[in-house]
Amino acid sequence: AQRVTQPEKLLSVFKGAPVELKCNYSYSGSPELFWYVQYSRQRLQLLLRHISRESIKGFTADLNKGETSFHLKKPFAQEEDSAMYYCALGPMGFGNEKLTFGTGTRLTIIP
Amino acid sequence: DAGVTQSPTHLIKTRGQHVTLRCSPISGHKSVSWYQQVLGQGPQFIFQYYEKEERGRGNFPDRFSARQFPNYSSELNVNALLLGDSALYLCASSLQLGSQTEAFFGQGTRLTVV
Numbered sequence: 001a002q003r004v005t006q007p008e009k010l011l012s013v014f015k016g017a018p019v020e021l022k023c024n025y026s027y028s029g030s031p032e033l034f035w036y037v038q039y040s041r042q043r044l045q046l047l048l049r050h051i052s053r054e055s056i057k058g059f060t061a062d063l064n065k066g067e068t069s070f071h072l073k074k075p076f077a078q079e080e081d082s083a084m085y086y087c088a089l090g091p092m093g094f095g096n097e098k099l100t101f102g103t104g105t106r107l108t109i110i111p
Numbered sequence: 112d113a114g115v116t117q118s119p120t121h122l123i124k125t126r127g128q129h130v131t132l133r134c135s136p137i138s139g140h141k142s143v144s145w146y147q148q149v150l151g152q153g154p155q156f157i158f159q160y161y162e163k164e165e166r167g168r169g170n171f172p173d174r175f176s177a178r179q180f181p182n183y184s185s186e187l188n189v190n191a192l193l194l195g196d197s198a199l200y201l202c203a204s205s206l207q208l209g210s211q212t213e214a215f216f217g218q219g220t221r222l223t224v225v
Contacts, residue, residue, distance in 0.1 A: 004153075043114070044154070044201065044216040086153050097167040097208055098144070101153030 002027050004089050006102035013077045013111045021072040021105050023061075023087030031089055033070040034099070035061055038084040047072075047085070057081070081110045113124030113137070115204050115217035123223045124192050130186040131218045142166075143185040145177055146201040148173065154201055159187055168220055189222075197224045 001047055008010060013019050021078045035047040048056045048064045057096040070087060086104045091097040116135045124130050136143050142161040146154035158165035160179035173188045183204075189196055199221050203214040 006153075009151075009208070046213050081223035083215050088153075091167075091209060097142075097159045097161075098169060099154070099203075099214065100147075100156070101146075103153050 002089050002100040004087050004100055004102035006087055006105050008105045009082075009103065010108070012108045012110055015079055018075050019054075019074040019077045019081065020105065021087075021107065022065050023070045023072065025070060025087075025089050027068075027089055031063070031065075031070075032091065033061070033063055034088045035059070035070075035072050036086045036088055036101070038086070040070050040083070044086070052066060053096050077109045079109045079111055082107060115202055115215050117200075117202050117217040117220050118219065121221045121223075123225060125225055126192055126194060128192050129188065129190050130192060130204075130222060131215060132189075132200050132222070133211055134185045134187070134202030134217060135140055136183050136195070136202075137215055140204035140206055140215070141184065141207045142212075144205075145178055145185070145187045146203065146205045147171075148199040148201055148219070150198075157187065157200075168209065194224050195222045197222060204211075 007025045026033045033050045036044050037047040038044045061076045063070050084104050084106050089100045118133045145157040148154045156169040156203040157171050163179045172198040177187045179185045199219040201219045204215045205212045206215045
């Protein structure tokens, strides 16, 4: 069964401090992992995916298969980073096209 | 450039009633997925349609059904509404199936069952 765990519902960080949003997953195969973000009054949107190995808005995430983790990191938080962040697993294809989301972490950047 | 559009934005229904939610994907997108987001939780997969065929179904009762039309728009139907069906219903569209294609989400329909 696919499962995504985000242990922190709320996270507050001072501006300029490092940010780490935790995500652990459970999946027996080779995972496809994503981070989605929802800014205030905006729709859910893709932030980054592990397969592209990009840095988006200063955020990076590394897939650690040994620890089954995909933590989101940014070295210096900015006020505009305040948002709801969801880690998601999938789709896997071959009839399994769903995204499995975690419960989300609300990140607040303190000025 | 219009993104994924959903209608209505808000809806109040009574227990036992039926509801139809609508979604228009981004032009050219052939895949539409539906998700239910209960307050405090992440979105939970309900259905996916691609080229008018159901390609995935989540763990929801048969009261939930959906379809995709020739223009790739989609409807989600829920019969015999329960209080627990109160949630934000999200629609997402993508060009095709698989992990290589990005899912674009609509603003959602907020359903309240009283």
